Amino acid sequence: MLTAHEFLHRLPKMEMHLHLEGSIRPGTAADLAHQNNVKLPPHDRVEDLYHYNDLKEFLDIYTAVSDSVLSADDFRRITYEMLESCAANTARYVEFFFSPQVHFVHGVTFDTMIDGVIAGMDDAKADFGVDSRIIPGVNRELGPKAGEELLDMILARKEERLIGIGLDFLEAPFPPEPYADLFARARKAGLKVTAHAGESGPAAHIAGSIDALGVRRIDHGYHVVTDEALMRRCRDEGILFTCCPSTAAVTSPWTVLDAEHPIRRMADFGLKVTINSDDPPMFSTDLGEEYRKAHDLLGFSPDMLRRSILDGIEGSWLDDGEKRTLATAWAAEIDALIAEFQPIPSRLA
Numbered sequence: 001m002l003t004a005h006e007f008l009h010r011l012p013k014m015e016m017h018l019h020l021e022g023s024i025r026p027g028t029a030a031d032l033a034h035q036n037n038v039k040l041p042p043h044d045r046v047e048d049l050y051h052y053n054d055l056k057e058f059l060d061i062y063t064a065v066s067d068s069v070l071s072a073d074d075f076r077r078i079t080y081e082m083l084e085s086c087a088a089n090t091a092r093y094v095e096f097f098f099s100p101q102v103h104f105v106h107g108v109t110f111d112t113m114i115d116g117v118i119a120g121m122d123d124a125k126a127d128f129g130v131d132s133r134i135i136p137g138v139n140r141e142l143g144p145k146a147g148e149e150l151l152d153m154i155l156a157r158k159e160e161r162l163i164g165i166g167l168d169f170l171e172a173p174f175p176p177e178p179y180a181d182l183f184a185r186a187r188k189a190g191l192k193v194t195a196h197a198g199e200s201g202p203a204a205h206i207a208g209s210i211d212a213l214g215v216r217r218i219d220h221g222y223h224v225v226t227d228e229a230l231m232r233r234c235r236d237e238g239i240l241f242t243c244c245p246s247t248a249a250v251t252s253p254w255t256v257l258d259a260e261h262p263i264r265r266m267a268d269f270g271l272k273v274t275i276n277s278d279d280p281p282m283f284s285t286d287l288g289e290e291y292r293k294a295h296d297l298l299g300f301s302p303d304m305l306r307r308s309i310l311d312g313i314e315g316s317w318l319d320d321g322e323k324r325t326l327a328t329a330w331a332a333e334i335d336a337l338i339a340e341f342q343p344i345p346s347r348l349a
């Protein structure tokens with residue numbers, strides 16, 4: 001017999017909504033800030049760095065921490081450590097965001113960033129067996145022209161692990177439609193696309209991301225529950241939602257994680273919902289904790305988690321052959337874990 005938390009820990013996982021800059025460990029942030037002469041917001045102990053009282057304090061910390069990453073080796077270190085944490089939480093495949101435009105202001109070139117990130121990915125693959133892909137996020141606050149320049153750099157790099165682009169940063173005041181041409185060009189060039197939508201912004205941003213940007217995947221998307229016609233459409237079209245319980249309880253209007261939370265309602269409605277960790281150290285969480293919250297607070301059953309993981313494989317950006325291989329192997333592995341966690345007699349009882 002497995003305990004619930006042993007069962008959750010042993011589930012093979014994907015991580016599809018994780019930000020590189022939001023994954024920097026406090027000790028690493030302190031090291032890099034010291035090395036690169038960046039002043040971090042005042043804090044008594046290193047482990048208190050990510051204690052903040054409001055969104056402004058959080059953004060100050062996020063900016064200062066991002067400002068501390070300058071050299072290729074800095075990028076290698078934060079990528080490696082992020083993937084080490086993923087592996088420790090039994091994630092075996094990771095599609096992660098990073099925010100190149102945050103670093104341009106310090107004169108860091110795109111190639112410097114990617115050289116370091118790729119080195120970190122290679123080292124993590126060798127040491128932990130975790131496979132990963134990069135999703136540069138377009139900062140929607142900076143306008144489409146800046147995004148087009150970023151897309152030029154992504155395409156010029158010709159790195160196949162730069163697998164797609166996302167739309168990111170402050171959502172509510174910045175609807176997706178102005179990014180339609182940029183996303184059309186990215187898709188035409190073979191990049192996959194996704195968008196943060198329906199987190200702090202309305203359901204219309206979800207519909208707009210599907211219609212104007214051509215995404216089949218929505219990051220967060222909780223406001224979908226406010227529009228039943230859109231829910232039906234997303235279900236019929238198989239749109240995948242990458243959800244993050246801990247941050248949803250802070251950055252969306254639904255701050256209580258229980259069986260009434262949109263993440264659970266979305267899953268109950270038949271939407272494809274995956275569990276992810278977003279900015280783990282900044283929200284005192286990790287992927288394992290997000291699975292525990294999904295199970296303990298949102299009430300996801302073992303069968304719901306199984307479906308969620310398999311939906312994640314299907315909605316990932318692996319190629320079709322890799323998806324089939326992974327889905328077959330993981331389904332068998334998860335079935336064996338469910339049988340060990342809930343033996344048949346007790347399931348029938």
Ligand SMILES: [Zn+2]
Pocket residue numbers: 017018019196219278
């Ligand atoms: Zn995010």
